[in-house]
Amino acid sequence: MSELKNLSKAERVSYIQQTLDELYPETPVPLDHFDAYSLLVAVLLSAQCTDERVNQITPALWQVADNPYDMAKVPVEEIQAVIRPCGLSPQKSKAISVLSQRLVNEYGGQVPADMAALESLPGVGHKTASVVMAQAFGVPAFPVDTHIHRLAQRWGLTNGKNVVQTERDLKRLFAENHWNKLHLQIIFYGREYCTARGCDGRVCPICRTCYPTRKHAKKVHKP
Numbered sequence: 055m056s057e058l059k060n061l062s063k064a065e066r067v068s069y070i071q072q073t074l075d076e077l078y079p080e081t082p083v084p085l086d087h088f089d090a091y092s093l094l095v096a097v098l099l100s101a102q103c104t105d106e107r108v109n110q111i112t113p114a115l116w117q118v119a120d121n122p123y124d125m126a127k128v129p130v131e132e133i134q135a136v137i138r139p140c141g142l143s144p145q146k147s148k149a150i151s152v153l154s155q156r157l158v159n160e161y162g163g164q165v166p167a168d169m170a171a172l173e174s175l176p177g178v179g180h181k182t183a184s185v186v187m188a189q190a191f192g193v194p195a196f197p198v199d200t201h202i203h204r205l206a207q208r209w210g211l212t213n214g215k216n217v218v219q220t221e222r223d224l225k226r227l228f229a230e231n232h233w234n235k236l237h238l239q240i241i242f243y244g245r246e247y248c249t250a251r252g253c254d255g256r257v258c259p260i261c262r263t264c265y266p267t268r269k270h271a272k273k274v275h276k277p
């Protein structure tokens with residue numbers, strides 16, 4: 055009888071990528087948008103909110119204003135009233151208002167395709183800026199959200215010290231031209247199979263193939 059052996063890291067990387075490609079050959083962007091600005095606002099709204107809820111709210115927001123010039127003129131209270139169901143509405147409405155003014159004043163009404171410039175906008179952290187770079191401009195990025203942080207640990211691709219380390223490890227392990235697709239594929243897998251409380255690391259084919267000898271639940275660090 056052949057002895058069970060855990061896969062090496064390189065074998066895991068290639069098996070995981072192949073499995074995700076089979077499961078999710080297409081990777082539609084989950085947040086509805088029609089340009090870089092609408093994506094930026096939608097990603098900002100998605101902080102601590104589900105994509106589904108953001109998609110329910112944004113059509114009403116675009117009726118109020120669908121570009122930075124118009125949004126900059128809308129009173130913050132009006133933006134807040136529309137986006138309230140997304141949570142954190144005082145902070146998010148202020149951020150949308152101020153970032154729209156800044157886009158008008160500093161970037162000719164355009165969303166800059168530049169990581170540092172994006173990160174300098176209110177309400178836009180490293181993860182939001184990375185999503186916009188990847189999904190609006192097609193620039194390789196590997197935004198690490200809570201799903202990706204969790205799965206990368208369960209799959210032994212990082213020690214999960216923090217999201218900065220997880221992003222660095224994933225970028226080192228996977229080829230750059232796959233980053234944008236993998237980011238979405240891992241999120242899809244996390245939502246469908248590998249939820250935060252749904253598994254202890256020994257149920258579905260990815261872990262059973264990568265870690266056939268795993269005997270104990272895999273503990274993960276939160277971001």
Ligand code: SF4
Nearest residue numbers: 248253255257258261
């Ligand atoms: S076995 Fe569990 S932890 Fe591993 S990939 Fe499947 S759902 Fe995730």
